[in-house]
């Protein structure tokens with residue numbers, strides 16, 4: 001361990017590992033600090049990801065693939081099921097091993113990694129972030145860096161210490177619970193999404209296969225719902241109704257920040273990536289791939305900034321992220337607000353109309369069209385998704 | 390007996406002992422950065438808390454509560 005690194009990354013999730021790796025590939029020194037004792041554990045995630053989302057960053061390895069996804073199933077409030085086939089769309093991961101593999105790829109690029117290292121503050125001099133303070137096995141340490149990359153997940157405290165406004169509106173925080181259960185007899189290549197105000201108000205309830213009839217089963221609820229009823233009580237109702245005797249292998253809580261990206265994700269000496277920057281796709285709640293993308297952009301820019309001895313270059317990160325995904329997320333967020341406010345009757349109607357489309361002709365595109373026929377005002381927002389490049 | 394007090398003079402937010410899953414939802418929504426969360430340890434930083442209750446609404450498993458008596462024993 002040195003006293004000074006070019007870059008320090010706080011948090012070893014997918015966003016942190018990719019930020020660290022892409023920076024190290026530029027030939028600069030990188031230290032990644034993680035508070036938990038294991039990278040990748042505990043897993044607070046439904047673990048679904050698109051094939052393209054993985055392939056951009058790491059060659060597919062069966063070791064961390066729990067299920068291969070080729071179909072989506074939507075279950076309307078009245079129980080009607082609509083299926084859409086996709087070919088080889090994506091995976092349900094074994095994230096414990098996946099996150100580990102990502103961190104290992106960072107290590108191979110030269111990143112130093114320390115677990116059980118809890119970052120509790122920043123070193124700030126002349127209003128510029130100069131390093132971090134962390135606790136390791138009961139002792140406090142300080143380490144300097146030219147750039148700190150905050151990849152500290154949903155809590156996003158590191159950015160606050162640098163003066164950025166990172167806390168999220170309680171209405172946009174999807175407070176989630178999930179169980180991984182055995183003996184769930186669903187199709188092992190289909191992601192199931194349930195809709196309806198009794199099942200998952202203002203969002204969806206997921207049942208994702210994990211191979212051998214195991215499944216990740218869970219939901220998130222906004223703080224508005226949370227005022228009245230917790231995610232846990234919805235999950236208990238669902239399990240009682242559908243799988244009362246299923247053995248529960250794990251159960252976890254977690255938070256998904258479903259909003260647009262923060263106004264500012266860089267400042268002198270600091271950059272924010274992944275959940276900490278609020279880079280989750282607000283429509284789907286997926287944040288693994290978008291976090292890796294955010295991380296890779298930040299890592300590349302930080303590496304270049306250091307190599308060219310031009311630290312203000314890191315401030316170009318906000319725009320680079322906006323152009324790649326940030327602007328798109330703004331539109332997804334508006335669509336989210338439209339769709340998740342549909343009444344149960346409207347969901348039932350959409351499913352009913354869509355069931356008339358022959359299965360081989362179904363796609364997410366015409367599902368959207370069907371949804372839009374029921375809510376034409378959303379058309380403008382959807383049109384914009386295709387205009388933003 | 391030691392008592393804890395919030396910024397407001399009263400501390401009404403209580404995280405039920407041994408029930409937290411350390412998921413971070415409450416930390417993410419707290420406008421005052423008043424919650425400290427380590428690997429498996431959580432507590433409210435009394436001097437910062439304003440009793441706004443946002444953390445309660447965002448806890449997925451109902452382990453944060455309002456303590457109506459206003460003061461919590463340490």
Ligand SMILES: Cc1cc2nc3c(=O)[nH]c(=O)nc-3n(C[C@H](O)[C@H](O)[C@H](O)COP(=O)(O)OP(=O)(O)OC[C@H]3O[C@@H](n4cnc5c(N)ncnc54)[C@H](O)[C@@H]3O)c2cc1C
Nearest residue numbers: 011013014015035046047048119153254274275286287288
């Ligand atoms: C229930 C649930 C289901 C989800 N399902 C999906 C899904 O199916 N598909 C999908 O794409 N996304 C899903 N998500 C979202 C996805 O899990 C996150 O977006 C993703 O993990 C974000 O990656 P990250 O690297 O930004 O943060 P994380 O993976 O959360 O990593 C942050 C890391 O920082 C560490 N850390 C935090 N503070 C400190 C500190 N002070 N010092 C040191 N280390 C620190 C943490 O321990 C953690 O390891 C789900 C989320 C939840 C909660």
Ligand code: SF4
Nearest residue numbers: 419438439441442444
């Ligand atoms: S009541 Fe408000 S200020 Fe206090 S800990 Fe909860 S969210 Fe933070």
Ligand code: SF4
Nearest residue numbers: 409410412413415448
């Ligand atoms: S939201 Fe609830 S379970 Fe999650 S860390 Fe806070 S108190 Fe613990």
